[in-house]
């Protein structure tokens with residue numbers, strides 16, 4: 001039976017924009033604007049969209065590294081958004097992040113052993129010997145060796161540094177990993193090694209992932225379900241197969257059109273995305289995608305489409321399906 005691990009309800013993050021002589025508030029950047037979704041135990045939910053669509057802000061809000069403006073995040077029945085900072089710190093043992101740039105996220109003055117030990121010290125887990133033992137174990141688990149423990153981050157390749165970032169995330173035995181563009185900074189040849197490692201670890205430790213990326217090809221590789229975001233809103237969410245075989249939203253179709261096909265002899269009808277993403281401070285009225293949508297109708301310019309279940313388990317926010 002599937003069990004929900006994480007539920008997100010009407011989550012919003014508005015960043016105030018100030019200006020003028022007295023620094024008055026002039027508006028808001030609606031980085032995330034009313035999104036709701038759930039993640040089942042043991043599954044991988046991909047979140048995709050162009051840069052600036054709010055996917056990374058969403059990931060950070062789930063951990064409360066960024067405070068939501070409104071909305072609820074419920075993890076294993078506990079409302080994270082209602083916890084005080086000490087209670088939230090304890091909860092972070094159960095949920096960890098893997099970041100895009102492993103070099104920037106690892107302290108260059110600390111050895112790998114110190115980096116990996118740190119989350120255990122923060123959460124008061126184990127004595128010195130137990131912590132060192134766990135460091136050795138985790139290095140082996142992610143495909144490194146215990147002799148790497150005394151080295152510094154700059155002594156590793158990009159792929160190895162991301163393995164260290166993954167090992168650090170796993171140190172406290174979390175249930176949920178939020179991976180924010182974990183392979184975008186890596187060479188293509190290394191990307192699949194890291195993706196395979198994440199899949200193996202998921203099976204071994206029954207992990208649940210939220211996998212954030214701008215590249216639909218990468219997300220397909222790893223996700224059970226995928227949510228597509230545009231200008232701070234979820235515009236489509238369904239299983240990975242349905243999204244790739246039968247996308248409904250014109251934005252998803254355009255994103256898929258941009259995924260390169262490895263075989264140049266195969267031709268496909270591509271609906272390519274044109275124009276720039278509008279400013280989230282001043283998003284278009286109605287459907288935020290209408291300024292770039294080839295199927296735009298009059299209603300799209302005035303009425304915002306709501307996310308609705310169009311087929312079983314397949315949700316889209318588009319007037320074409322009203």
Ligand code: SF4
Nearest residue numbers: 287290293300318319
């Ligand atoms: Fe295009 Fe209209 Fe659908 Fe928006 S609601 S994606 S503008 S057809």
